[in-house]
Structures are given as C-alpha cells and as structure tokens.
Amino acid sequence: MFHSVCQVPTAKVCGDGKPSRRGRSFIYRLKDEDQVPQQVCKMFFLSTLGYHPTNDSLVLSVMGKDISTPLAPPKDQRGRHAPANKLDQKPLHEHIESFHPSVSHYRRERAPWRRYLPSDISMKLMYADYIEKDNKCSYESYRKAVKSLNISY
Template identity: 50%
Template sequence: MEQQRNIIRMVQDLKANSVREITEANHLSPKRFPMEDLRSLTSLESDLRSCPETRQKEETDSGSEEDEMALKDEEFCPVQIRSQRTPKMGKPCGPTCGKKCTEKIPHVRRKEIFDAYQDMSHSDKWAFVFHSVTQSLKNRLTTGGPSRRKKTFQYHLNNRLRQPQDVCKTCYLTTFGYHPKNDSMIVSVTGNTSSAVPPPDRRGRHPPANKIDLSPIHKHIESFSPTVSHCKCEHAESRRYLSSNVTVMMMYKDFKGKSAKACSYETYRKAIRDMNIGFRKLHAEECKECLECDIHVKTEHL
C-alpha cells in the first residue's frame, strides 16, 4: 500500500499541469489492491505457487532464460582456428537444423561434455572421438557429377541419461571447442578403419630442425676439469665445481674459437647447468671440518 501511494505521488508530480483524474493517495479503495496486510499477501503468493499452471510457466521461463544466456555467452566467445590458445565451446547449430541438436543436447549438457573433454589427455581425446563417430558408405548422390566423397559420417553425443543421440557435424565440433569447419582431427582419428582402436599419436617422431648435438659442448666443458667437492654434504657428489677465475663467457669464447659448430651463448650456458656444474665458492655446502679449520686459521691470525 505504501508503494502504491509513492507511485501515485510521482505521477501527480509529473502530470500536475495535465487534465486527468486525480486519485487521493490516502484514500485507496481495497478493490484496487485487496492485500490489507503482509499475511494476506503471503497467502496469495503461496496459492499462486501451488497452482500447476504457474509452476509450468516458471519452468518454461527459466529454461528460456538459460538458453538466452547460453547463446549470449557463445556469441561473445566465438571459436577461432589458430589465434586462440584456450579452447572455448562454440555456438551450436541453429533452429533450422534437421537433427534438432539443441533439443537433444541442451546447453548445460554440452558444457559438461566440453569440460570433461578438455580434462582428457591427447590419447583419451582420440579414443573418445574414435568411438563417438561412425562411418558408412554413402547412400545417395547429392551432386550432379562425380563426387570424391565415398563415406558418410555419423556423430553421436550422450544426453543426461547417457543415451547416444545423433547430432550434426557443427554441433559435434563446437561442443568440443573446435571450429565448425575444422574436421582435421576427425579425419586423422577415423583414417584407419581396419583397427578397432584409434591410431597412435604420431607427434614427436622426428627431431626438430633446430636441434643440435650437445656432445661437443659437453666435451669442451669437461676439458676444464670440473671437480667434486671433498665435503661430505647432501649433494656434493652430484654437483661439480670449476675454479672461481673461470666464467661462462670465457668458456663460450674459447669454444667458439676452437669449434666451427654453431652454438649460442644461452645453449652453452644451459649445457653447463644441465651438467650440474657451479662456479661459486662453497658456503652452505661446507662440512663441519672445513668450518672448524677456517675458524682455527682466523684465530691464529688474531
């Protein structure tokens, strides 16, 4: 009632100069607003919520709002082919899709599939695609002339009840974060039809073109005779040391003068680090006997 009075006062202030019917704010009729107190208002709300038509409308409205929010998120996060580093779930097929993918696999279920797919390893992703894509010989000719296409692919995704549903290619690829026209992954996985398992990962079969042989660098570093500390410390046996008057730049220049092999300073420095060789004077790794001798020498000088 107080809110109704405030609204009437605002309308009266805005339209003070216009010709209209003025309603007295302090004398509101109960027929216009039959709620006399908070108890009757609560009773009315409970009656409305218990109505089956109201519950059905709320469920429909919540589902439509969720779909609208999902479409907005997908529009602001489109999937890119190469420039994108972090994959994102793309926009599904439209309402004109004959398979009705958005009705079979709603946005919430697509997000669950996307998150689970991104947490898989590379081999697990290939196995998942291998078992969710089936292929068969084409049944009809869709072009006027000869066609190079000999097979037809069927794509399947599981709904919330773990039942496989037939979806289109666009919905299948965008659910996993791929571009709707980038099916190279599917071609690679389904290329070998003679086996019941996906093909092995063929990455890393050849060494990179910029890889160099580090054996000459290791041999040159060993020519400076790194020695093991005599202190019986925690990692004295695994770490070796060079003289304090030797630097990495000095060793690198000597290597460039004696060897014709191309090598950068950073590569040479990393080779020394990988061999666990140090240059600094021992402080924390000195044993108890060395510390006692050092204290004894300082005492004699005093």
C-alpha cells in the same frame, strides 16, 4: 557413410582369364521408411546424401585403401619429429667436461653432486673456446648446459 557402405573383394574376371586389377567393390545401402537396408547404386547413394553423383572420393577416403586392414583413423603425426633448430647436447657436454670439473674438498658433505671449475676459468672463456672450434650455440644455451651438469665456479 561408414555404416552404409561395405567393401567386398572383386569377383569379376577379365576377358583374358586374369583377375581384375581392381581389388574391391563397394556395396551401397540406404535404409527405407521401415529402417530396412536396401542396396542402391553409387550415383543414387551419393546424390541422396547431397554429393555429386560421380565424385566418390569421400567414399574412398572413408573406406581406406586396403580391404585386409581394419578401418581406423590414421595415427597423429604431430610432435613426432625433432625441431630443426634443436641443439645436440652431446658435443656441448663433452666440451664442458674437457675443462675437468671436480668436487670441492670443502663441500663433499653438503653438496656431493655439485662440481666446480677452477677460478681462472670463466663461462665467457669456455663459450668463446666452444665457438672457436666451429660449433654453433647461443651463450644462453651454453650457460644452461653448464647448469644442467650441476657445475659451478
């Protein structure tokens, strides 16, 4: 279909001297028995290929809408949008940092990137405080956020 149809700008002018609203015309070609392309009408072209003679929606979809743009398949849109249930991590991390985790003086040499919270603060207490401030999050998501920040008790 793509190689048998070519589009050209419309050369017609309306009766009042204005250019036609239709910006393009299609030329349909089929190869004869000597493999030479012959120009045919739209109805013959479509019915030869097994389509209804007046339904040219396939031709329009294959040939695109604009003559100036190169013909290429549309870009794949899968995976381009964030999931509706994706949790924003920034307020979660800010809340965890509000408890001021610090580096232990015992572990500076062996685990310099791990930070610790005081022993009187628990994960359950931190999560309850986060939920109390009208935030929505599961306990498991909160626990994973604390782990991703490399914070221990």
